[in-house]
Amino acid sequence: xxSTAAQGGPAQQVRARIAPWLDGSALGRARLTVVPHRRxxxxxxxxxxxxxxxxxxGVVGLLCxxxxxxxxxxxxxxxxxxxxxxxxxxxTLQLQLQGMQNPQAIAARAQRLGMVIPGSPAxxxxxxxxxxxxxxxxxxxxxxxxxxxxxxxxPLVERARTAPTTPTTPTRPTTxxxxxxxxxxxxxAHVHR
Amino acid sequence: MIAMVLSVFGGRLVQLQGFDPHSYAAMAAKENLVxxxxxAERGDILDRSGRPLADSIDGLMVIAxxxxxxxxxxxxxxxxxxxxxxxxxxxLAKLRKPGSRFQYIARKVPATIATAAVRAAxxxxxxxxxxxxxxxxxxxxxxxxxxxxxxxxxxxxxAGLERSFNHALAGKDxxxxxxxxxxxxxxxxxxxxxxxxDPVDGQNLRLTIDSDLQWYTQHVLMKAVQDxxxxxxxxxxxxxxxxxxxxxADFPTYDASDPAxxxxxxxxxxxxxxxxxxxxxxxxxxxxxxxxxxxxxxxTRLVVPSQYKSGDSYIHDxxxxxxxxxxxxxxxxxxxxxxxxxxxxxxxxxxxxxxxVKFGLGQRTDVGITGExxxxxxxxxxxxxxxxxxxxxxQSISVNALQEAAAINTIANGGVRVDPSLILGHATMNDGxxxxxxxxxxxxxxxxxxxxxxxxxMERVVDPNVGLAPYAQVPGYVVAGKTGTxxxxxxxxxxxxxxxxxxxAGFAPADNPRFTVYVVVHNPRNGGGGGSIxxxxxxxxxxxxxxRYGVPPTHTPASQLPxxx
Numbered sequence: 216x217x218s219t220a221a222q223g224g225p226a227q228q229v230r231a232r233i234a235p236w237l238d239g240s241a242l243g244r245a246r247l248t249v250v251p252h253r254r255x256x257x258x259x260x261x262x263x264x265x266x267x268x269x270x271x272x273g274v275v276g277l278l279c280x281x282x283x284x285x286x287x288x289x290x291x292x293x294x295x296x297x298x299x300x301x302x303x304x305x306x307t308l309q310l311q312l313q314g315m316q317n318p319q320a321i322a323a324r325a326q327r328l329g330m331v332i333p334g335s336p337a338x339x340x341x342x343x344x345x346x347x348x349x350x351x352x353x354x355x356x357x358x359x360x361x362x363x364x365x366x367x368x369x370p371l372v373e374r375a376r377t378a379p380t381t382p383t384t385p386t387r388p389t390t391x392x393x394x395x396x397x398x399x400x401x402x403x404a405h406v407h408r
Numbered sequence: 409m410i411a412m413v414l415s416v417f418g419g420r421l422v423q424l425q426g427f428d429p430h431s432y433a434a435m436a437a438k439e440n441l442v443x444x445x446x447x448a449e450r451g452d453i454l455d456r457s458g459r460p461l462a463d464s465i466d467g468l469m470v471i472a473x474x475x476x477x478x479x480x481x482x483x484x485x486x487x488x489x490x491x492x493x494x495x496x497x498x499x500l501a502k503l504r505k506p507g508s509r510f511q512y513i514a515r516k517v518p519a520t521i522a523t524a525a526v527r528a529a530x531x532x533x534x535x536x537x538x539x540x541x542x543x544x545x546x547x548x549x550x551x552x553x554x555x556x557x558x559x560x561x562x563x564x565x566x567a568g569l570e571r572s573f574n575h576a577l578a579g580k581d582x583x584x585x586x587x588x589x590x591x592x593x594x595x596x597x598x599x600x601x602x603x604x605x606d607p608v609d610g611q612n613l614r615l616t617i618d619s620d621l622q623w624y625t626q627h628v629l630m631k632a633v634q635d636x637x638x639x640x641x642x643x644x645x646x647x648x649x650x651x652x653x654x655x656x657a658d659f660p661t662y663d664a665s666d667p668a669x670x671x672x673x674x675x676x677x678x679x680x681x682x683x684x685x686x687x688x689x690x691x692x693x694x695x696x697x698x699x700x701x702x703x704x705x706x707x708t709r710l711v712v713p714s715q716y717k718s719g720d721s722y723i724h725d726x727x728x729x730x731x732x733x734x735x736x737x738x739x740x741x742x743x744x745x746x747x748x749x750x751x752x753x754x755x756x757x758x759x760x761x762x763x764x765v766k767f768g769l770g771q772r773t774d775v776g777i778t779g780e781x782x783x784x785x786x787x788x789x790x791x792x793x794x795x796x797x798x799x800x801x802x803q804s805i806s807v808n809a810l811q812e813a814a815a816i817n818t819i820a821n822g823g824v825r826v827d828p829s830l831i832l833g834h835a836t837m838n839d840g841x842x843x844x845x846x847x848x849x850x851x852x853x854x855x856x857x858x859x860x861x862x863x864x865x866m867e868r869v870v871d872p873n874v875g876l877a878p879y880a881q882v883p884g885y886v887v888a889g890k891t892g893t894x895x896x897x898x899x900x901x902x903x904x905x906x907x908x909x910x911x912x913a914g915f916a917p918a919d920n921p922r923f924t925v926y927v928v929v930h931n932p933r934n935g936g937g938g939g940s941i942x943x944x945x946x947x948x949x950x951x952x953x954x955x956r957y958g959v960p961p962t963h964t965p966a967s968q969l970p971x972x973x
Contacts, residue, residue: 284599299466313460314548316459317548317550318549334951347960348883359948
């Protein structure tokens, strides 16, 4: 295509207009020689160094990164253990606290200090100093025992001796008529489901 | 030669990669992959102020491998018995067990104690001990509300709320899978394969129970039962306006943290599961229904004969008398059976039953305990006039204690029955039922006027001159109440065996009630009745509650309605 363009009309005109020095006479006038090929060899060392540095840096970095990850995994393990231990410790302390908050424990300590539960409620209205309700000195009457009374087990020998002869019968009230209130004394036995 | 070797390698490569790559990858992963269960924490059961009644803590089981521990068994057994409190001889035997590689040394040990013991063993170079997860359920309040809370067995819940709300309390365990480096003490491999499903912790249950009041109620009840040499007792404290159950006590009861100490029969909640005939306390329901129906007034005059024929037998009063003139108020104050029956004859057929159903008798309260009894109210078909006469004063029907307390509370709450609740807010039972204060319903049973009239009549019960229960008075406050002494049915003979259930129900302050208290004592052997045994228990519990919640006296004088004419 270039050859046809060189011979052809419009293309040649264009070229003449743009580059007048390209026509033959101009070329003849100019003493052109081939530019000698300059062998510019870029220094190899820096490049090799750079690549090596990147390579080694990368490997070392990766190694360090992995090591630190591993390190982190170790310390994570340790911290996890520590957290578990501390959580368990907290729970144990919480448990101790709850044991102390148990109403029974509080009542036992209060009774050891000689405290009793007051019987009649009374309110002191602080701004006026007025007392509402019956303020009475507290007595022991309203403080229930801490523990149920245990039936004292009879000595084995005695139990063996008395058991067959004296079956235990609950004491019956002597005057049921007055003792039992509102008990209908209907004589026939209801059958209940 | 080289080509031959290489082709062998190549063949092996094709075999590994081409035919069966997955099984080898799986084997490699299995070496290092661990599955861990992420335990869901079981929900706590708390009282109304947030104090735990049941609580879960991390626990561990300590396991020994006798093939390793046999070499230093005596030293290790000493260490373990000191640290874990296990029996030396039994532990020694386990540590030496020939041919075994797995022996439980201790179960459900708090994690701190177990890990400390194992670490101490490690430090002395005793090998062969490991720990595994074994959660511990603690009941820090011991016997306080144990009847309600229930307890956990080794494999699951055995009673109370622990059982009926097990699904909600249990939560859902999660799961984690990750790769570990076995050489480095199972350290997790960073960037290794891992997956995790978070656990869903169980829900907490917040109760309406006030643990301090519950303690006091339980212990006052215990004293009353033991002083009267009775079989058992129950007590209920309700907030009159909201129906919240502040205390629900049973005696005998048990220690939830060590249920095995008590006989099996004491480990339930009889106040809900057992039924009994309420006796005269029920007159409150009968007569307020009559007042509501407009058949009577507190001043209605009745001529009460010495006995009254009903069916084939006679009804008597607890006190021998000739023909007496009582007002309706006097019938309540003196607890006259005959007077109640005479007044109740004004009911139309079926009317009393309809009222009692509205009061909630014969239906479970559904507070959230499985195994609650619904009580026994005769069906419409079984209902007959002779039975109705006895139902008028609380025989021939059966109730559970909370049912009866809720019925009496209707009067305290101005004639509107409010469902009793044990759960603050709401919670879902195993069977899907939603219960709690949020879903408690209210319904009017009797008019406000009838409730007020009944309250005034009940104020006369604690009057020292005309009533039966002067010991039920709380100094400074107006109390309305009713005694009950009922014949007990012996399940062996299906007959009344001559023993009694005594009770007292009431509320205070009478003109603006805050609390309803109901006390029941079964089979007292000191000859006491509802007024003399139940009354003082009521007064103590009511006094404690009024003081604890700072309820001021209302300064209204008690009613002076006439009891005779």
